[in-house]
Amino acid sequence: MSAVPLRIASGNYDRIQAIKTGEVGIEGCQVDYVNLAPPETFRRLFEDQEFDIAEMSFSTYLLTRTRFPFPYTAVPLFLSRVFPHSSIYIRTDRGIDSPADLKGRLIGIPNYHFTRGLCVRGMLSDEYGVEGEDVHWRIGGIDTPGGLQYMQIDPPTGIDAEQIPPDQTLGAMLAAGEIDAIITYRDPQVFTDKVPHVGRLFADFRGPEQAYYKKTGIFPIMHVVGIRDALLAEHPWIAAAVMVAFEEAKQRTMPHLTDLDALTITLPWLVAEAEDTINLMGVDFWPYGVEKNRAALTAQTRWSVEQGISPRLLDLEEIFVPSTI
DSSP, rough: OOOOEEEEEEOOOOOGGGHHHHHOTTEEEEEEEEEHHHHHHHHHHHHHHSSSOOOOOOOHHHHHTTTTSSSSEEEEEEEOOOOGGGEEEEEETTTOOSGGGTOOOOOEOOSSHHHHHHOOOOOHHHHHOOOGSEEEEEEOOOOSSSSOOOOOOOOOOOOOOEOOOTOOHHHHHHTTTTSSEESSSOOOHHTTTTTTTTEEEETHHHHHHHHHHHHHHOOOOOEEEEEEHHHHHHTTTHHHHHHHHHHHHHHHHHEEEEEOOSSSSTTTHHHHHHHHHHHHHSSSOOOSSSOOOOOHHHHHHHHHHHHHHHSOOOHHHHHBOOGGG
């Protein structure tokens, strides 16, 4: 049987390198691996269905399961994960000293359904009683006009969410004091440039995020991996083969994080950080599969309904290829 050609797209993470280089193969397949920044992958996937297998925004994928026809099904491989506390940027001269102070504020987001926003709002609601309707949302691009345009949805009833003018950016509005905060998937340029009065709500976010994990067991999932449905129908074994390969690729990179012989990442205290993380979260601190991720999956599917992104709670069998659960 000839090898099945696969075009795969994701970010250029350490955990995918062995597949990209061919050191780890996907059994029965010939892989063409494309590295793109996530917003570009998502645009080309959700709009054009360009890839056979691709990294997907988890929140956007959830809304496709009930709102839009979309010819991909996820497997429980979580290529990107980020705790939410570090993603809230504020005007530091507005008396915003705690999450409760966000109530009544103007907060910018690149779209309503992006995964980082889902998780920040979920955390703010669960831990601090700040609900989506307590905030005035302003939608637009962070550093360049436009925002995240793929799979647009109308914000739910009861949510004040308006598009900013098409020639403006949320970063510039924050710097000018026209909005009070931004929730985003990357540092706004005005934060990187150290513009006066722009900072994080959780300036020392590591402590609150670790405390959040200890309390909830949630390590939020940003991106999953989707496989084209036609490919799964023709070759149902591919889902398992992809799971095996990505897990092996991840396992091959993990020892480098605690190897003092020659640091694999340009970070002086890489090994100390890795050891601290293992002490807190265990050796498999970036787990794939459903069982070790139930806390995050349960929370994020609940948040999607609570925030009006998904119209109903999805079962895991509706989210993932059943054979991979």
